[in-house]
Amino acid sequence: MYAQLVETGAKRVKSLDEMSPEERAFQEKIDAEVKIEPKNWMPEGYRKTLVRQISQHAHSEVVGMLPEGNWVTRAPTLKRKLQLMAKIQDEAGHGLYLYSAMETLGADRDEEIEKLHQGKAKYSSIFNYPTLNWADMGAVGWLVDGAAIVNQVVLQRTSYGPYSRAMIRICKEESFHQRQGYQILLDMMREGTEEQKQMVQDAINRLWWPALMMFGPHDDESPNSQQSMAWKIKRKSNDELRQMFIDQTVPQLEYLGCTAPDPDLKWNEERGHYDFGEINWQEFYDVLKGNGPCNRERINTRKKAIEEGAWVREAAVAYAKKQKQRAEAA
């Protein structure tokens, strides 16, 4: 969900009989819930799928800083500003944990970042929406980080050791993000003016559907899910995760005193779940293809940051070299 439509290269899942002895031993390890570690043998498809998924996840964390960065200088109080900066710093940290996990698979960080800049690598569709008012900071923390948590809690059990361990660290930090977001909205609804309360509802109206899209297409439209599930890179299907998120979020929405922009959203006693309306999938695919409201702006901002920071990285290397030479000469 921070990773959407991750290509596995497999048309269908092989049975144990069709596998080579190495592949079979690998699959049996996965089936027995033994974690795969960097130096273990793994099928090339497994390695490539993981590089795609983990890099996409890392890019999402990094690009995810941008919609929030928009509000650092506009936060209403110093307290909120400090909280927002702490959250953004965490996202940078999460990106780094994930890039590190990706590098254990032999992938190069610079190359993967270059793919992002060339539009060859994806990141979560959600970060291509603008953050228009302060309530968006609340709604992003509550809904976007909330959706991320649902996905990431499950990914703590993913089959690749370094990815699983990165997820465990990330989950520990993520609940602060969601709570600070919800508290922003709660304060606005309890103590805010009529106009501020409308800002909260407006933020929810705009971000509700994009948050649901984060889980990716329906299971029967998700061609890579089966292989990813067999390899236990993925542990629950897109639709299962989306339902979990809705079931836990609707009571929180009601507590706020707000509504979702979905007339079909209602409790289904028989299923024991909330029913909800159909997502606008055309919008989802458009955003993923690069035609969302902010895609170009996000990538340009990332490129600019890398380019304008180049001299700092070069200076650090020059300084390190000089220090080393001096130490050797002394």
Add this chain to the structure above:
Amino acid sequence: MAEWSLYEVFVRSKHGLNHKHVGSVHAADAEMAMENARDLYTRRNEGVSIWVVPSDAITASASDEKEVLFDPSEDKVYRHASFYKLPDEVGHM
């Protein structure tokens, strides 16, 4: 970043505990690796001490050779306290 080296990071979470591997960072030198490790792995009081070690200075056992490497300890049950059965009367030992 190609010119930056990879460092493995070990953190002692509390006095009295050993350092534990937590992940890695890229840095131009050891001093920067230390600062990056602090920012990345100890934002919430997770540590009282950090080691950073150049990744290429670590020699690791190959996981595929696990059986051969650890074979000598496989068949020595007498190295475990539970191997020695004592009568109940002796009490806790």
